[in-house]
Amino acid sequence: MAASVEFRGVFVEPILHEIDLSIRAGEAVAFIGRSGAGKTTMLRLVNGLVRPTSGEVLVDGTPLAEIDLIALRRRTGYIIQGSGLFPHRTVYENVATVPRLLGWEDGRTREAAREILAKLDLPLERFGERSPRSLSGGEQQRAGIARAMIAGPSMLLCDEPFGALDPIVRRDLQDAFRELRSGVTILFVTHDLAEALHVAERVVLFDQGRVVADASAESFPRLQVPLVERFVAAAGV
Amino acid sequence: MEVARATVQHIVIVAVSVGAAMVIGIPLGIWCARNLRAGRVALRIVDTIQTIPSLALFGLLIPVPLIGGIGMRTAIVALILYSLLPIVRNTLTGIRGVDPTVVDAGVAMGMTPRQLLRSVELPLAMPTIVAGIRIATVIGIGVATIAAAIGGGGLGTLIFRGVAMVDTRLMLEGALPAAGLALVSDLVLSAVERMLIQR
Numbered sequence: 001m002a003a004s005v006e007f008r009g010v011f012v013e014p015i016l017h018e019i020d021l022s023i024r025a026g027e028a029v030a031f032i033g034r035s036g037a038g039k040t041t042m043l044r045l046v047n048g049l050v051r052p053t054s055g056e057v058l059v060d061g062t063p064l065a066e067i068d069l070i071a072l073r074r075r076t077g078y079i080i081q082g083s084g085l086f087p088h089r090t091v092y093e094n095v096a097t098v099p100r101l102l103g104w105e106d107g108r109t110r111e112a113a114r115e116i117l118a119k120l121d122l123p124l125e126r127f128g129e130r131s132p133r134s135l136s137g138g139e140q141q142r143a144g145i146a147r148a149m150i151a152g153p154s155m156l157l158c159d160e161p162f163g164a165l166d167p168i169v170r171r172d173l174q175d176a177f178r179e180l181r182s183g184v185t186i187l188f189v190t191h192d193l194a195e196a197l198h199v200a201e202r203v204v205l206f207d208q209g210r211v212v213a214d215a216s217a218e219s220f221p222r223l224q225v226p227l228v229e230r231f232v233a234a235a236g237v
Numbered sequence: 238m239e240v241a242r243a244t245v246q247h248i249v250i251v252a253v254s255v256g257a258a259m260v261i262g263i264p265l266g267i268w269c270a271r272n273l274r275a276g277r278v279a280l281r282i283v284d285t286i287q288t289i290p291s292l293a294l295f296g297l298l299i300p301v302p303l304i305g306g307i308g309m310r311t312a313i314v315a316l317i318l319y320s321l322l323p324i325v326r327n328t329l330t331g332i333r334g335v336d337p338t339v340v341d342a343g344v345a346m347g348m349t350p351r352q353l354l355r356s357v358e359l360p361l362a363m364p365t366i367v368a369g370i371r372i373a374t375v376i377g378i379g380v381a382t383i384a385a386a387i388g389g390g391g392l393g394t395l396i397f398r399g400v401a402m403v404d405t406r407l408m409l410e411g412a413l414p415a416a417g418l419a420l421v422s423d424l425v426l427s428a429v430e431r432m433l434i435q436r
Contacts, residue, residue: 047345049341049345071347072347073345073346074347076345078342078346080342082338084338084339084341084342085339085342086339086342087336087339087361088360097346098346098347101346101347101348147346157345
C-alpha cells in the first residue's frame with residue numbers, strides 16, 4: 001500500500017523555510033535543486049531522521065510525532081548515493097535486513113530476495129554470497145535498491161542514488177528503477193533534471209530552502225521560472 | 238617446575254585482568270561514543286590512571302581497604318586499571334569510525350539502537366577493539382612482572398629473586414618466558430585483527 005505524504009508549514013532551521021507540499025499515494029516525485037537547497041533534508045524529514053523546527057510532516061494523514069518511527073522506517077525504503085551496504089555482510093544478508101527485522105521466516109525471505117535480485121539483474125545464485133566490496137558501483141547500487149524494496153515498502157526515499165555512476169550504467173539503472181515504481185510512493189532527490197524527468201511524474205524545484213516550482217514532468221521544462229530555465233538549459237532537455 | 242608454575246600464574250593474572258577490563262571497558266567505550274562530552278571526561282580519567290608509573294600505582298593501592306594489601310588481588314586491580322585505557326579508547330574510536338552512511342542506512346531501515354550496535358557498529362568496530370585488547374594484553378604482561386614486587390606472584394618473582402641473588406640463570410627463567418608470552422600474544426591477537434579486517 002503506497003502512502004501519502006504531506007508537509008505542513010515545515011521549517012528546519014536554517015535549511016528549510018515554510019514548506020507546504022502534499023504528495024499523493026503512489027506518486028513519483030523528484031526533488032531537484034542545487035547543492036544545499038534542502039532536498040536531502042526534505043527526504044530525511046519523511047522517515048524521521050530529521051525533525052522539523054516547527055510545522056509537521058504527515059504520513060497517510062497521521063503526524064510523524066504520533067507514528068512509531070521504527071515501524072515506519074521498516075516499511076520505507078531508503079536508497080542513498082554509495083549504496084550504504086553493510087560491508088561486513090554478504091549481498092544476501094544485506095538484502096535480507098528488513099525482512100529479518102520484520103521477523104519473516106527464512107524461506108519467505110529467500111524467495112523475496114531471489115525475486116527482487118532477479119528483477120535487478122543480480123541473480124541470487126551468483127551474487128548472494130558475494131561481499132559488497134567485490135561488486136562494481138552499479139552492482140552495489142542495484143543491491144542497495146533490492147535491499148530497499150524487498151519488503152514491499154509503501155514509500156521509497158532516494159537520495160541521489162545514481163549520482164556516482166557512469167552515464168551508461170546510470171541510464172540502465174534509471175530504466176530498471178522505472179520498472180519497479182508501481183504501488184509505491186517515490187521521493188527522488190537529484191540535481192539532474194534529465195534524470196528527474198525520466199524517473200518521476202512530478203518535479204519540485206527547491207532553492208534556498210523554498211519550493212520555487214512544482215509541476216508535472218511534462219509541463220515542468222516549459223515553466224517560465226528563471227531557475228527552471230537554467231536547469232533546462234544545463235540538462236539540454 | 239617453578240618456571241611452569243610462575244608462567245601459569247602470570248597468564249592467569251593477565252587473563253583475569255584483561256578479561257575484567259574488557260567487561261568494564263567495552264561498555265564504557267560504547268557509552269563514551271554515545272555521550273561524547275561526558276565520554277571525554279571519562280577517557281581523561283582513564284588516561285590519567287595510565288600515566289601513573291606502575292610501581293607507584295601498586296604503592297598507592299596497597300593501603301586501600303578491600304582492594305589493596307599485599308598479594309595477587311592488588312596486582313589484578315592495578316592491571317585492570319592499566320588495561321582500561323587501550324580498550325575504552327579503541328572501542329570509542331572503533332565505533333565513531335564506522336562509516337556514517339552505513340549507520341544511516343541501518344537507522345533508516347528501522348534498526349533499534351540496540352540492533353544497530355549489535356549487528357552494525359560492533360562488528361565493524363571489532364578490529365579496532367581487538368587491537369585495544371592486544372595492546373592491553375602486551376602492556377599487562379609487562380606490568381605483571383613488576384607486580385611481584387608487591388607479592389603478586391608470576392614470572393616477576395623469578396626475576397626479582399634472580400636480581401637479589403645475582404643469579405643470571407634464575408633471572409632469565411623469569412624474563413624469557415615473560416618476553417615470549419608478550420610476543421606470542423601480540424602475534425596471535427594481530428592475526429585475529431587481520432582476520433576481522435579481511436572479512
